Amino acid sequence: MAEAILEVRDLHKHxxxxxxxxxxxxxxxxxxxxxxxxxxxxxxTLGIVGESGCGKxxxxxxxxxxxxxxxxxxxYKGDDITTLSPRALKAVRRNIQxxxxxxxxxxxxxxxVGDIIGEPYEIHPxxxxxxxxxxxxxxxxxxxxxxxxxxxRYPHQFSxxxxxxxxxxxxxxxxxxxIVADEPVSALDVSVQAQVxxxxxxxxxxxxxxxxxxxxxxxxxxxxxxRVGVMYLGRIVxxxxxxxxxxxxxxxxxxxxxxxxxxxxxxxxxxxxRIILTGDVPSPANIPxxxxxxxxxxxxxxxxxxxxxxxxxxxxxxLTDSPAKHDSxxxxxxxxxxxxxxxxxxxxxxxxxxxxxGGDTPKSL
Amino acid sequence: MLLEVRDLHVExxxxEGVAKAVNGVNYSVDAGETLAVLGESGSGKSVTAQAVxxxxxxxxxxxSGGEILxxxxxxxxxxxxxxxxxxGAKMAMVFQDALSSLNPxxxxxxxxxxxxxxxxxxxxKDSRAKAVELMDRVRIPAAxxxxxQYPHQFSxxxxxxxxxxxxxxxxxxxxxxDEPTTALDVTVxxxxxxxxxELQRELNMGLILITHxxxxxxxxxxxxxxxxxxxxxxxxxxxxxxxxPAHPYTRxxxxxxxxxxxxxQELYAIKxxxxxxxxxxxxxxxxxxxxxxxxxxxxxxxxxxxxxxxxVPRASACHxxxxxxxx
Numbered sequence: 001m002a003e004a005i006l007e008v009r010d011l012h013k014h015x016x017x018x019x020x021x022x023x024x025x026x027x028x029x030x031x032x033x034x035x036x037x038x039x040x041x042x043x044x045t046l047g048i049v050g051e052s053g054c055g056k057x058x059x060x061x062x063x064x065x066x067x068x069x070x071x072x073x074x075x076y077k078g079d080d081i082t083t084l085s086p087r088a089l090k091a092v093r094r095n096i097q098x099x100x101x102x103x104x105x106x107x108x109x110x111x112x113v114g115d116i117i118g119e120p121y122e123i124h125p126x127x128x129x130x131x132x133x134x135x136x137x138x139x140x141x142x143x144x145x146x147x148x149x150x151x152x153r154y155p156h157q158f159s160x161x162x163x164x165x166x167x168x169x170x171x172x173x174x175x176x177x178x179i180v181a182d183e184p185v186s187a188l189d190v191s192v193q194a195q196v197x198x199x200x201x202x203x204x205x206x207x208x209x210x211x212x213x214x215x216x217x218x219x220x221x222x223x224x225x226x227r228v229g230v231m232y233l234g235r236i237v238x239x240x241x242x243x244x245x246x247x248x249x250x251x252x253x254x255x256x257x258x259x260x261x262x263x264x265x266x267x268x269x270x271x272x273x274r275i276i277l278t279g280d281v282p283s284p285a286n287i288p289x290x291x292x293x294x295x296x297x298x299x300x301x302x303x304x305x306x307x308x309x310x311x312x313x314x315x316x317x318x319l320t321d322s323p324a325k326h327d328s329x330x331x332x333x334x335x336x337x338x339x340x341x342x343x344x345x346x347x348x349x350x351x352x353x354x355x356x357x358g359g360d361t362p363k364s365l
Numbered sequence: 366m367l368l369e370v371r372d373l374h375v376e377x378x379x380x381e382g383v384a385k386a387v388n389g390v391n392y393s394v395d396a397g398e399t400l401a402v403l404g405e406s407g408s409g410k411s412v413t414a415q416a417v418x419x420x421x422x423x424x425x426x427x428x429s430g431g432e433i434l435x436x437x438x439x440x441x442x443x444x445x446x447x448x449x450x451x452x453g454a455k456m457a458m459v460f461q462d463a464l465s466s467l468n469p470x471x472x473x474x475x476x477x478x479x480x481x482x483x484x485x486x487x488x489x490k491d492s493r494a495k496a497v498e499l500m501d502r503v504r505i506p507a508a509x510x511x512x513x514q515y516p517h518q519f520s521x522x523x524x525x526x527x528x529x530x531x532x533x534x535x536x537x538x539x540x541x542x543d544e545p546t547t548a549l550d551v552t553v554x555x556x557x558x559x560x561x562x563e564l565q566r567e568l569n570m571g572l573i574l575i576t577h578x579x580x581x582x583x584x585x586x587x588x589x590x591x592x593x594x595x596x597x598x599x600x601x602x603x604x605x606x607x608x609x610p611a612h613p614y615t616r617x618x619x620x621x622x623x624x625x626x627x628x629x630q631e632l633y634a635i636k637x638x639x640x641x642x643x644x645x646x647x648x649x650x651x652x653x654x655x656x657x658x659x660x661x662x663x664x665x666x667x668x669x670x671x672x673x674x675x676x677v678p679r680a681s682a683c684h685x686x687x688x689x690x691x692x
Contacts, residue, residue: 223623262580
């Protein structure tokens with residue numbers, strides 16, 4: 001892996017739950033993010049997937065310092081941005097920019113497009129001297145595929161996809177190295193989604209950007225990511241290259257998540273094995289002991305309630321060369337192919353040998 | 366045929382002019398059958414459904430033509446009180462956003478029970494028992510204890526189950542589900558779609574599933590109607606449409622979604638934007654975005670050509686459907 005420009009270690013964000021009005025006393029905490037580690041290499045895209053409430057957006061906010069972590073560190077080129085002085089932080093922030101989910105609420109309706117995209121220059125005037133700004137903004141509009149003459153228009157004059165392009169242009173204004181994109185295409189129509197995904201991919205090559213791409217849509221994350229981390233209840237449960245995660249998942253949650261994604265191929269209906277999880281995600285204020293997924297896991301045993309599984313290469317795969325050799329936080333990790341492969345044939349075989357016992361006899365015992 | 370929509374036209378009178386939301390839609394569903402209506406926002410898929418249910422806002426909406434035959438009877442000719450007896454009892458709707466479709470200040474038990482009180486004249490006590498039964502049926506755990514709770518006390522998936530329970534209450538013959546899982550996470554979406562499909566089989570209901578998600582459609586539908594700018598542009602059995610679309614718009618949609626099982630290069634993107642319904646382009650509405658478009662497409666509106674190749678009828682509204690299907 002290339003040099004890591006962002007190193008996240010043991011990141012926590014707990015929101016206190018208090019009781020009483022005058023004498024507030026803490027009675028618990030919502031553990032939105034509860035121990036997250038990952039590295040982001042220069043020029044790569046790290047996808048983070050997970051269901052609502054898993055803490056993926058809170059991670060995004062901490063990466064751009066919109067939320068302060070309860071504990072843990074975020075190192076940008078060696079400097080921990082959570083402890084930097086305000087002045088040093090300002091310089092770092094220029095290099096880590098964010099693209100938000102909802103293009104309807106993340107643009108000020110009373111500002112023109114030119115003002116929205118140019119606003120970062122007010123805070124970081126060293127990037128573009130005053131007289132040069134208008135031209136810079138027009139360049140940015142051109143880069144994201146909008147007509148530079150639209151500079152004086154207001155957000156309501158644009159469609160959803162065009163607004164997201166404006167949001168992306170604003171993210172690019174300061175020429176950052178890292179862009180944190182939180183669900184950048186989920187509010188868009190299918191035909192427009194593809195345009196924006198392609199734009200993000202092209203910008204990455206053009207400006208050698210690193211992306212942290214956060215989404216709940218597993219298909220889009222696979223399309224754009226080099227590596228993928230799967231989050232559940234405030235933790236990463238499995239992380240690896242896109243092929244490792246999608247074709248050789250070893251964590252039961254990843255397997256369930258992948259098997260639940262509808263595949264646009266009616267022929268796959270018959271030979272797909274779906275894992276339907278029971279119940280809902282537990283409350284982050286009351287996280288189960290041991291493995292946090294055990295309440296919904298079909299493999300759960302006593303050990304899972306007692307011992308927290310660490311995010312590491314599971315012992316069974318440590319000495320192998322298999323693509324299943326990647327970090328997975330499960331005591332009983334085993335490989336299971338859930339996404340039908342393109343040709344379909346070897347997938348059916350695999351399901352019979354591996355799928356029928358449903359993991360009742362874990363290999364690691 | 367359970368439901369047949371014939372040449373339906375709906376328009377909205379707005380300050381900027383007349384928005385033609387539905388322009389001659391034909392579709393049909395039989396008992397036990399699932400029709401998926403696929404389209405992007407503004408394609409008219411929900412408006413058509415609202416017209417079928419009789420819950421269109423009139424004005425500004427106006428049904429300007431067509432017939433909606435339900436078990437042979439034209440719903441548009443019925444009086445409002447007759448319509449009311451059908452709505453809920455014989456056809457019911459599941460909405461997208463369960464949180465805003467449920468009344469926040471009435472317990473779910475009362476909301477479910479209301480169906481029985483209004484339509485069947487049951488007592489409060491009996492209807493409560495029925496509500497518990499329904500919640501059991503959509504697999505809400507501890508239904509008896511939770512029947513008095515309010516919508517905010519349930520998770521998103523549970524709320525959607527309550528919506529389904531409400532639609533099923535009177536065992537209707539037709540269910541219209543408008544984006545029933547769009548607001549849900551994938552694992553919960555799988556639970557809810559499974560439940561819906563199972564109940565449909567059990568009760569042999571017709572199901573109209575309105576969605577923009579090509580994955581969900583592939584999982585459950587028997588046939589698909591693809592809508593664009595208020596018209597059906599392609600109508601086909603589910604297996605055929607994914608194998609070989611007969612309309613460039615359908616082809617574009619299928620090519621533009623990233624696949625879980627494939628790591629593609631650049632995605633195909635349909636250029637441009639969906640049309641403004643106040644000014645639908647002349648000729649074929651898709652022509653400004655179509656890679657196959659030529660002069661004829663800009664002047665002559667394509668009819669829905671019969672492109673049937675199997676026992677199940679298939680149609681495409683493209684002058685050059687042969688090119689799209691075979692080339």
